[in-house]
Amino acid sequence: MALMQCTCGGIDVHAHVVPEHFPAWLGDAAPAGWPSTVLAAAQGGLCHRHVMIDGKQYRTVSEKCWSVPHRLADLPAMGLTHQVLSPMPELLSYWLELAPARQLLRYLNEQTAAMVHEGGGALLGLAAVPLQDIDAAIDELHHAVSVLGLVGVEIGSNVNGVPIGAPRFLPFFQACEALDVPVFVHALKPAGMDRLVGPAPLQQVLAYPTDVGLAAASVITSNLMLACSRLRLAFSHGGGTLAMLLPRLQQGWQVFPALRDSITASPREQARQLFVDTLAFDAPTLQHLVHTFGASQLMVGSDYPFNFHERTPLARLAEAGLDEHTSRALAFDNARRFLGPRAGSALALEQP
Numbered sequence: 001m002a003l004m005q006c007t008c009g010g011i012d013v014h015a016h017v018v019p020e021h022f023p024a025w026l027g028d029a030a031p032a033g034w035p036s037t038v039l040a041a042a043q044g045g046l047c048h049r050h051v052m053i054d055g056k057q058y059r060t061v062s063e064k065c066w067s068v069p070h071r072l073a074d075l076p077a078m079g080l081t082h083q084v085l086s087p088m089p090e091l092l093s094y095w096l097e098l099a100p101a102r103q104l105l106r107y108l109n110e111q112t113a114a115m116v117h118e119g120g121g122a123l124l125g126l127a128a129v130p131l132q133d134i135d136a137a138i139d140e141l142h143h144a145v146s147v148l149g150l151v152g153v154e155i156g157s158n159v160n161g162v163p164i165g166a167p168r169f170l171p172f173f174q175a176c177e178a179l180d181v182p183v184f185v186h187a188l189k190p191a192g193m194d195r196l197v198g199p200a201p202l203q204q205v206l207a208y209p210t211d212v213g214l215a216a217a218s219v220i221t222s223n224l225m226l227a228c229s230r231l232r233l234a235f236s237h238g239g240g241t242l243a244m245l246l247p248r249l250q251q252g253w254q255v256f257p258a259l260r261d262s263i264t265a266s267p268r269e270q271a272r273q274l275f276v277d278t279l280a281f282d283a284p285t286l287q288h289l290v291h292t293f294g295a296s297q298l299m300v301g302s303d304y305p306f307n308f309h310e311r312t313p314l315a316r317l318a319e320a321g322l323d324e325h326t327s328r329a330l331a332f333d334n335a336r337r338f339l340g341p342r343a344g345s346a347l348a349l350e351q352p
Contacts (some may be wrong), residue, residue: 009079009080009081009082009331009332010078010079010080010081010082010300010313010314010331010332011080011081011082011083011084011299011300011331011332011335011336011339011347012078012080012082012083012084012300012301012302012304012313013084013184013234013277013299013300013301013335013338013339014084014086014184014186014236014277014279014300014301014302014303014304015071015083015084015085015086015301015302015303015304015305016065016085016086016087016088016089016303016304016305016306017065017066017085017086017087017088017108017111017112017115018037018051018061018065018066018087018088018091019037019065019066019107019108019111020037020049020063020065020066021036021037022034022035022036022037022104022107023103023104023107024036025100031096031097031100032054032096033053033054033093033095033096034053034096034100034104035051035052035053035058035090035091035104036051036052036053037049037050037051037052038050038052040060043062044062046062046063046064046070047062047063048060048061048062048063049061049063051088051090053090058090059088059090061088061305061306062305064304064305065088065305066111066115068115068118068119068123070305071083071115071119071123071304071305072119072122072123074304074305075122077312078302078304078311078312078313078314079312079313079314079315079331080300080302080313080314081122082122082123082124082335082346082347083122083123083124083304084123084124084125084126084151084152084184084335084339085112085115085116085123085124085125085126086112086125086126086128086154086184086186087108087112087126087128087154089154089156089186089187089188090188091104091108091128092105092128092131092154092155092156092188093105093128093130094130094131094132094156094159094160094188095132095160096130096132098130098132098133098136101130101132101136102130102136102140105127105128105129105130105140106140106143108128109125109127109128109140109143109144109148109150110148112125112126112127112148112150113125113144113148113149113150116149116150121345121346122346123346124150124151124339124343124346125148125149125150125151126150126151126152126153126154126184127140127141127144127145127148127150127152127153127154128140128153128154129141129144129153129155129172131155131156131159131169131172132159132160134168134169134171134172137172138171138172138175141153141172141175141176141179141181142179145179145181145342149342151181151182151339151340151342151343151346152181152182152183152184152339152340152342153176153181153182153183153184154183154184154185154186155183155184155185155186156185156186156187156188156189157185157186157187157188157190157211157212157214157215158188158189158191158211158215161189161191163214163215163218164185164215164218164219165215165217165218165219165220165221165222165224166218166222167222170224170227170228173224173227173228173231173233174227174228176228176231177228177230177231180230180340180341180342181340181342182232182233182234182338182339182340183231183232183233183234184234184236185212185215185216185233185234185235185236186212186236187207187208187209187211187212187215187236187237187240188211189211190203190207190208190210190211191207191210191211191214192207192210192211193207201308204308205308208236208237208240209237209238209240209241210240210241211240212235212236212237212239212240212241212242213239213240213241213242213244213245214240214241215235215240216235216239216240216242216271216274216276217242217245217249219233219270219274220249220263220267220270220271221249221262221263221267223263223264223265223270225270225273225274226264226265226270229273232275232337232338232340233273233274233275234274234275234276234277234299234338235274235275235276235277236276236277236279236301237277237279237280237301238276238277238278238279238280238285238286238289239274239276239289239293242271242274242276243288243289243292243293246267246268246271246292249267250266250267250268253266253267271292271293272293272294272297273297274293274297275293275297275298275299275334275338276289276293276297276298276299277298277299277300277301278298278299278300278301278310278313278316278317278330279301279302279303279310279313281310281316283316283319283320283321284320286298286316286317286320287320287321287322290320290322290326290330295322295326295329295330296329296334296337297334298329298330298334299330299334299335299338300313300314300317300330300331300335301313314327314331317330317331
């Protein structure tokens with residue numbers, strides 16, 4: 001059977017930013033967790049910098065993390081016309097004291113907004129907010145959207161170990177709903193690291209999707225999507241393990257009275273209100289995600305520009321054998337609906 005190639009340009013909702021530099025702390029000593037970068041050896045003709053946190057190297061990143069010209073030059077080969085920028089998750093800084101966290105995240109949001117402006121309509125931005133304090137997070141959300149022109153917000157899969165479905169975060173999600181702001185959930189400091197056997201990259205490979213799956217399950221078991229029925233909430237890495245957990249959660253809901261009493265609507269139905277990205281690295285898995293969440297709920301995600309990213313995300317849609325209508329929905333239409341009216345000026349009303 002011939003594969004169907006989507007002829008529209010795609011929107012990548014999962015791509016990251018790391019600033020070339022971070023501001024120096026003006027006090028006597030930098031707070032614990034305050035990031036910095038130092039020059040690293042060039043690779044492949046690109047400048048690289050080490051991201052340093054508490055004097056330790058966290059990750060080495062290339063200038064594609066902060067260079068708009070490099071980013072724009074890469075979009076056509078990926079089949080993309082637009083890319084949504086969000087911070088490298090380790091920069092979300094929930095573990096900092098509130099005052100330095102607010103300073104750092106304001107700087108990060110300003111850097112993202114500057115990249116969006118330089119992108120000339122091809123780039124859109126998601127904010128970072130200090131979710132260790134709900135009022136401060138809502139304040140920064142308002143500023144990022146109203147002043148800086150960012151179109152949504154990225155949050156971690158947990159906040160200092162507390163799942164995002166916990167009741168304490170409900171006022172934040174209600175604020176997002178009231179502002180008509182979409183929320184993109186990314187894995188962060190995942191649970192279960194003590195159960196992994198092998199080198200550090202297994203955190204990204206195995207622990208990230210596990211934590212995302214648990215985060216997504218938490219918004220179902222807490223009935224968040226019923227409390228905020230207009231909230232647009234998306235999960236990275238294909239929703240992580242949720243697609244595999246969902247049949248068990250659905251069956252448990254039908255079997256255990258305690259679950260039936262606490263979860264007030266079918267887990268399967270609630271899951272189909274969530275958006276997930278296509279970052280699964282596998283065509284059959286992508287087909288399963290379409291079956292589980294619905295063709296209206298998947299959006300292209302690449303994890304650009306990190307080394308562990310999907311280099312040709314639209315080709316993966318073709319490999320999955322999706323029909324042209326479904327391919328277009330996943331490539332463009334679903335992301336446009338997820339991003340909402342604030343992205344309208346950047347996204348054409350119709351794609352060819």
